[in-house]
Amino acid sequence: MKRCSYCGAEYPDDAIECIVDKTPFAEVQPELDCFRRPTFALISEHQIPVSLIILSYLFFLPGAVSFGFAILLLTLFVLLGGPTISGYTVLGCAFGFANGIFWLLLSRGLRRGSRGWRTCALFFIWWGFIATAYGIGQYLLTHKTPDHETATAFLLECAFALVWQAWQYRVLTRPDIRDLFYGSTVAT
Numbered sequence: 001m002k003r004c005s006y007c008g009a010e011y012p013d014d015a016i017e018c019i020v021d022k023t024p025f026a027e028v029q030p031e032l033d034c035f036r037r038p039t040f041a042l043i044s045e046h047q048i049p050v051s052l053i054i055l056s057y058l059f060f061l062p063g064a065v066s067f068g069f070a071i072l073l074l075t076l077f078v079l080l081g082g083p084t085i086s087g088y089t090v091l092g093c094a095f096g097f098a099n100g101i102f103w104l105l106l107s108r109g110l111r112r113g114s115r116g117w118r119t120c121a122l123f124f125i126w127w128g129f130i131a132t133a134y135g136i137g138q139y140l141l142t143h144k145t146p147d148h149e150t151a152t153a154f155l156l157e158c159a160f161a162l163v164w165q166a167w168q169y170r171v172l173t174r175p176d177i178r179d180l181f182y183g184s185t186v187a188t
Helices: 050-081 087-112 115-142 148-173 175-182
Strands: none
Touching: 050 087, 050 148, 050 175, 087 115, 115 148, 115 175, 148 175
16 A cells, blocks of 8 residues: 655555645656665766776776786796795785775775765876876986987887876866766766
């Protein structure tokens, strides 16, 4: 039986709206609603733009590579070193796994609309801007007479890095994507 939320009249289960006041019947929530898994995302993955999906998977790549190297390093040292694994090897594997987990969580957080992970990604993007500018400055200060091949390759790498970081920054600060993280245009 369905009950009208406005007047309290009862109707059969197949009724769509109240005959008296035309109030539509909402879907009845199950009684055990408290046992549902909580959702922590503001947006679902099918609502995000393609550029944000691409950006999130580009943050996924360092995590996957870090996991791969940590597993490879651990496998090699277990097979070759046996019980004489050094502390540095264990520390390197632990760092690789932790680094991998961090980048994977960052990627997932961007796809799920987490404000904290967006801020973290913006921090790393700005850190990349600063590191690239510092690298250019150090190169120009230490190479008074640069080799043309080295200078060209270095400047092309820096230009690529700056364009890459500018694209990442633009994706995360576009108004439509920023609104996804702050919930102002979330569709229900």
